[in-house]
Amino acid sequence: MITATHYVALSLILFCLGLVGVMVRRNFITVLMSLELMFNAVNLNLIAFSFRLGDLEGQVLAIFVITIAAAEAAIGLGLIIALVRLKDTVALDEADVMRS
Amino acid sequence: MDFLVANFGAIFFYVVAALTVAGGIGVIAARNPVHSALYLLWTFFMVAVLFVLRHAEFLAAVQVLVYAGGIMVLYLFVIMLVRIKDLRPEDVFLSGIAPLAVLGGVLLGALLAGGILLGSMAMGSGDPAALVTIGDEVVGNTEAVGWVLYIRYLVPFEVVSVVLLVAMIGAIVFGRREAALEGSAGEVGS
Numbered sequence: 001m002i003t004a005t006h007y008v009a010l011s012l013i014l015f016c017l018g019l020v021g022v023m024v025r026r027n028f029i030t031v032l033m034s035l036e037l038m039f040n041a042v043n044l045n046l047i048a049f050s051f052r053l054g055d056l057e058g059q060v061l062a063i064f065v066i067t068i069a070a071a072e073a074a075i076g077l078g079l080i081i082a083l084v085r086l087k088d089t090v091a092l093d094e095a096d097v098m099r100s
Numbered sequence: 101m102d103f104l105v106a107n108f109g110a111i112f113f114y115v116v117a118a119l120t121v122a123g124g125i126g127v128i129a130a131r132n133p134v135h136s137a138l139y140l141l142w143t144f145f146m147v148a149v150l151f152v153l154r155h156a157e158f159l160a161a162v163q164v165l166v167y168a169g170g171i172m173v174l175y176l177f178v179i180m181l182v183r184i185k186d187l188r189p190e191d192v193f194l195s196g197i198a199p200l201a202v203l204g205g206v207l208l209g210a211l212l213a214g215g216i217l218l219g220s221m222a223m224g225s226g227d228p229a230a231l232v233t234i235g236d237e238v239v240g241n242t243e244a245v246g247w248v249l250y251i252r253y254l255v256p257f258e259v260v261s262v263v264l265l266v267a268m269i270g271a272i273v274f275g276r277r278e279a280a281l282e283g284s285a286g287e288v289g290s
Contacts, residue, residue: 002113005220010117016209021128023201029133033140040147051154054226056248067260071267073171077178078274084182
C-alpha cells in the first residue's frame with residue numbers, strides 16, 4: 001500500500017538532489033534546472049497531500065507553483081543572456097561584480 | 101506471479117520513483133548542459149506519471165504541456181543560443197565546496213526524513229473521491245480543479261497572471277542588447 005509518506009519521502013530525495021545541484025554546479029543553466037527539480041519536489045508533496053486529505057486545494061496550489069516556476073525560468077534565462085553578454089561565460093562564480 | 105498482481109500498484113510506484121530519482125541524479129551529475137536538460141525532461145515525465153497515480157490528471161497534463169513542452173524548450177533554446185565558451189570538464193563543479201554541499205544536502209535530507217516520520221503519525225485523512233467531484237456530482241478531475249480555481253481562487257489566479265506579465269517584461273528588459281539599452285537610457289535622460 002502506497003501512502004502519502006512514500007510520496008513525501010520521494011519528494012524529499014528530489015528536493016535534496018535539487019539543493020545539492022544548486023550548491024555544487026558552476027553552470028548557471030544547470031543551477032536553474034536544479035531549481036526546477038526542487039519545484040517539482042514541492043509539487044509532488046502538494047499532490048500527495050491533496051490525495052491524502054481529499055482536498056483539491058493542493059492541486060490548485062500546485063498550478064500556482066507551476067506558474068511561478070515558469071516566471072522564474074523566464075527571468076532566470078534572461079539573466080543568463082545578460083550574464084553571457086557582460087562576461088562571456090555562464091559560470092556563476094564569474095558573476096561577482098554588481099555593475100559593468 | 102500472484103505477488104506481482106497483488107502488489108502491482110506498489111511495484112509500479114517504486115519503479116517510477118526509482119526512475120524519477122535516477123533522472124534527478126542525472127540532472128545534477130551530467131557534465132553537458134544539454135544532457136542535464138534531457139534528464140530533467142525525463143524527470144518531468146516521471147513526475148507526471150506520479151501525478152496521475154495520485155488522481156491529479158489535469159496537473160499531469162499541465163506538467164507535460166507547460167514544463168516539458170514550454171519551459172524545457174526555453175532552456176534548450178538558451179543553451180543553444182548562448183554561445184557558451186564551454187566550461188572545461190574540470191570546472192563543471194565548484195570543486196572546493198562540493199563535498200561540503202553534498203554533506204549538507206544529505207544532512208538536511210536526514211533531518212527532513214525525521215520530520216516526516218514524526219509528522220506522518222499525526223496526519224489527517226480524507227476521501228480521494230473529492231478530487232473528482234463537485235458537490236455530490238462525479239465529474240472529471242479537470243472540471244473539479246476548474247471549479248475550485250475559478251470560484252474560490254479567482255483573485256489569486258488573476259494576481260498570478262500579473263506576476264507572469266511582470267516576469268515577461270523583466271525577461272525582455274534583461275534580454276535587450278547593450279546598444280538598445282544605452283539608446284533608451286539616453287532618451288529617458290533627455
